Amino acid sequence: MAVYMEELDAFSYAQKIGEGAPVLIPAGSIEQHGPHMPLHVDTLLSRRMAGETAQRIGAIVAAPMAYGYKSQQRSGGGNHLPGTTSLDGALVTEIAKTLVLEFIRHGARAIGFVNGHFENYQFLYEGADLALRELGCAGEDVRVMLLSYWDFVDEATIGRLYPNGFTGWDLEHGGVLETSLMLHLHPEQVDMTKVVDAPPAELPNYDVLPVRPELTPDSGCLSSAAEATAEKGRILLETASAGMSEAITSEFGLISR
Amino acid sequence: MAVYMEELDAFSYAQKIGEGAPVLIPAGSIEQHGPHMPLHVDTLLSRRMAGETAQRIGAIVAAPMAYGYKSQQRSGGGNHLPGTTSLDGALVTEIAKTLVLEFIRHGARAIGFVNGHFENYQFLYEGADLALRELGCAGEDVRVMLLSYWDFVDEATIGRLYPNGFTGWDLEHGGVLETSLMLHLHPEQVDMTKVVDAPPAELPNYDVLPVRPELTPDSGCLSSAAEATAEKGRILLETASAGMSEAITSEFGLISR
Amino acid sequence: MAVYMEELDAFSYAQKIGEGAPVLIPAGSIEQHGPHMPLHVDTLLSRRMAGETAQRIGAIVAAPMAYGYKSQQRSGGGNHLPGTTSLDGALVTEIAKTLVLEFIRHGARAIGFVNGHFENYQFLYEGADLALRELGCAGEDVRVMLLSYWDFVDEATIGRLYPNGFTGWDLEHGGVLETSLMLHLHPEQVDMTKVVDAPPAELPNYDVLPVRPELTPDSGCLSSAAEATAEKGRILLETASAGMSEAITSEFGLISR
Amino acid sequence: MAVYMEELDAFSYAQKIGEGAPVLIPAGSIEQHGPHMPLHVDTLLSRRMAGETAQRIGAIVAAPMAYGYKSQQRSGGGNHLPGTTSLDGALVTEIAKTLVLEFIRHGARAIGFVNGHFENYQFLYEGADLALRELGCAGEDVRVMLLSYWDFVDEATIGRLYPNGFTGWDLEHGGVLETSLMLHLHPEQVDMTKVVDAPPAELPNYDVLPVRPELTPDSGCLSSAAEATAEKGRILLETASAGMSEAITSEFGLISR
Amino acid sequence: MAVYMEELDAFSYAQKIGEGAPVLIPAGSIEQHGPHMPLHVDTLLSRRMAGETAQRIGAIVAAPMAYGYKSQQRSGGGNHLPGTTSLDGALVTEIAKTLVLEFIRHGARAIGFVNGHFENYQFLYEGADLALRELGCAGEDVRVMLLSYWDFVDEATIGRLYPNGFTGWDLEHGGVLETSLMLHLHPEQVDMTKVVDAPPAELPNYDVLPVRPELTPDSGCLSSAAEATAEKGRILLETASAGMSEAITSEFGLISR
């Protein structure tokens, strides 16, 4: 079944929306992801996570927000790194708001952001909030969810995939999580021979701007991808998409269609 | 040779920019294109046009602006049609401005927009202008070009591909141009059995808002795609990318690097 | 009958609006128009075109948008030329949106932009669209038209006025069209002895920013005004205003008042 | 000597700017001015005041800001009155900022706003301030003045023109000041038979929104124009333009050109 | 009785709003006030004026707008003076608009700005106006007042407190009014030994930007505070808060709750 909106013709899309299909909006980034992975990892993974979820619940996946908010040093290495191409927060918010309003205009009543770039979250949230506020006077009955796919990897899976200990999602930039998923979904875009097997980055408990570049490892990755495997990627995809499917069904089942 | 930025790793991208590669930004839309083609025709075609051009001249193609300005009735059938998902003009302008500034920050000095959605043009132009104005006080030596790929289909080719007469690019929405290109590049996304072979739409020489929906043909196409063929698509791709390559080389050869 | 809003007193204006008079908003520019014409040609002509049209159909003409969007090289010679004083696109859009909302607040239900500066069009369109969207939740029954006066000069008239061939409206900057209209309406503001009789400008089929000034003729005009006459101006005014009157009456007759 | 920019051709304008002519920007409004005067009184008077001043000091008068900030009840009767067509404060500020930046781009170094609509002042001031801040990094040597023409009517003249007592400039909306000036400059646009000779409006020392319409006299005027004469208008024009000329010369003489 | 919102717990606040209490929003500034007073004089005094008024009428005082619009030379000495920390006009407007909308969302129906910084006024007014316009489509029955506390010091009190003549509120920056109020309310924050007893500043009847710093007295005060006393402060507080209480009761008594 086709789930990606942009590959549908207008009439098929309209029919699905008319049947009550939720719309999932992938939110990624164009951001360096080390020497072993391409720039669009976040966009690709959020799109595929949304796609897998949509398959399970009969949703539509919107064309992704390919560019995201600025990379921050403590979660993405910093916006100064080569190739990282970012939008201001206000722009991420406006795009998110616009897409919510557009899909509602089309007839959708249940919309979910599937975030694949940590830094996006607050700006997506604000976009969703502004869209709902703008709809206020029209008495719309609409719900918007905001999901970061890694939040649906449960403790048990973490324990299984990180047998030597887990350093937290914030350091999983270019590490085992993303690399495993890429190995599972797009192995031709990963070059494991270029992985730099270094200890996790040590970053302060605050931000400073302009960033001090020396705090980010030369590879641009905050933790090592050496332990990444396609099998781990398969498990992560399945676990996260199952969790998101359950959450979305649970929330959007409440909406009267 | 890889030309699509998002598929490059950060270090390869940085090297290409360092060697002076221009950056081409495809600008498309998510817009109904009749019952026989998917919603992302403009985005796909602008991206592939940019890709073909980049191959010829050693440029990089940025991740596309997937969403575009509102569909207007006289060139796209109107923004009310199902699936058409659009941004306000200010948002198109801000995204275009941001991308120019980001690629310049990376070190690029020659940037071109390859437009595939008529309605985008003025807002892209404004984005480019604002970016250059913002750079003014830093004394940057940068050039930005704005190209609509159909403007590089010469009169001879038009005569050859439209033997029964050409009704103008504005009515080429979902017609021979776009359908032929899709048949050449993504035949699996075209269903020629669904083409509606109707005469060109007759639209007034002004706009009225809200649109009068009855003025747009039911198919959403402004002219018939019945005469579209993959071979015509091949010719169009070659002609337009050759023309754009020549124009870009001619302009950007003037920049001192 | 007085048609210019700014010359009416408040009570007379209110009465006309109460009677259902449409409001026409002239949109011009302060832009160089060669050595033989003043800077406000676009503003003056759009205002007079609107005035002539208003006389025919009982409309009111708003105070004009005197400043317009940036002059583009392929239609106005470029924004770098002396005297050209321009607004950003967002500002043109905001002014257009505001005026639509204000006249609707006054009670008008039919509003038309009479554009006299090519570059304004998309930004006026966006302003009208945003105004109508903002009114959405109030269930207003309003229509807005967007007209460029030269689009109402029919093929027959073109053949008659340009016996040696017509090079297109985009090159009619400071040429026969505008100069003839000025000779008919404000001959005291035209100095035909300063007309530069040069062949039409040859401009590329794309834009480049910053502009290359050498592409614009030294006069700032894109085609020669040597063949301009007051009689041609009279014909143009009559033809265009008659065409616009017919279009407006046709559209706005549909509105229930 | 021609002082109005829009009536100059581009080359003459450029020459004047090159010679160091200051640019005066009239700022008015489209606002009800009672049954005896047209809607553009503020725009017309600020333009003529600027014109008279420009004649004296060799300045150029820009095309006026024809629309202004919202009419406030304590100085203009309120924005609810018929015909009053207003811009948001941010829009007045953006237009003012843009014009300052444009004239500086042309080469002007001395710019003055000649305000004719009380409510505009703070928004013009902000526009001027933002323009200068934006120029900061380019080290521009530019000055901007903000003048309200009535502030240049001295106490002696007030005593002479208001023998029965003066109630303050805020109540001079549609009263003796503006009506006398109109009688002097555009008598054909004044109908003294429609003047309502009522005592000055009594308004509270605060604002309340939405306005209470009953606080504004039915005529829309805050004081009576019955004592207005063309002769008073002549004196007011001469006094104010002389005062402004002196102030401008004094300030702008300090600029090194 | 507690009147300051920020010191209430959520449930007590909700109860008061539910009982129909008006909300008063103090609007101040962080602005130099001479060598004898701290930077937050305007914020402190507007807050205390609002507090005294709220006590009298059962209102709630919102957390103050601590930062205000730029200090202008003719009323505050100028924004260039040390310590003066200001917001752009658009920001003051947006904050004012947001607060009105928030308190209305809470259930308030009567809101008053108590202004303590001259330069804020127009931007507060605009914020209130925009908030009410945004509420338009929801048919809200809401009133917003705008009060500058010094406007409620009547002529008799002025005569009593300024026996040697009153130079106008605009020159009362750091002078008798503010210093007396501070001596009454926060004597520990005033150092009368540092008062500079100079004649009132002489400032032109126009503004020029950038300001000419030499026009402002070195102390930063526009008139002398030498005659300030705590007793005068007590009288001013009582007079102004009594006047504001009367005005607010008069206006908001009309609202149906």
Place this chain on the structure above:
Amino acid sequence: MAVYMEELDAFSYAQKIGEGAPVLIPAGSIEQHGPHMPLHVDTLLSRRMAGETAQRIGAIVAAPMAYGYKSQQRSGGGNHLPGTTSLDGALVTEIAKTLVLEFIRHGARAIGFVNGHFENYQFLYEGADLALRELGCAGEDVRVMLLSYWDFVDEATIGRLYPNGFTGWDLEHGGVLETSLMLHLHPEQVDMTKVVDAPPAELPNYDVLPVRPELTPDSGCLSSAAEATAEKGRILLETASAGMSEAITSEFGLISR
């Protein structure tokens, strides 16, 4: 030593800035904090944390950002709760940006945000980033830090203060952390008899808008404050301010003054 900017006179402030004092900007909120605490807990605590830190390192504390970003259900209970008065993200960003630019204009070179409201963080970060970008062309040598005070409570202290287990900072809304600090600093504003001793809130691992109010405990607190004591507050204040002092000194010691 006085550290609070608003209580300094302009000259003393200027002297401190001239001596190189960093400026700390407290960022709080007006947000419900249960029945036992007032609405300004976040503002008060961020201000006092900044004050204590400033005492240690010779910094100045700016007047706080009293209003903050919208309360989110998973960290503050939700924006729908009574008394919560919030700003849009863009507004928080603009205020943060403006304050950075203002203090830099004054001569400061080291600025730190001391955040006391979780939801503010990304918008403060964006404001700091935009300010530095705007300064780019002026070659300023400036650093901005962003600190959330709770991030400086180390593991050892957490173990000591939460002997029965720690549920994470996100649930510490109205719980032991904030209540203990208030008991230490402002005991008169806490009513421990109103504390609701309920188990921590159970919230999903995603957000949904509009919020489902039933997910937030009736008290508005996400964890119980029953174990809060003034002594814990003293330890928290000391630990966090010591940690922040060390971080700031470490970063800003690198700046050349």
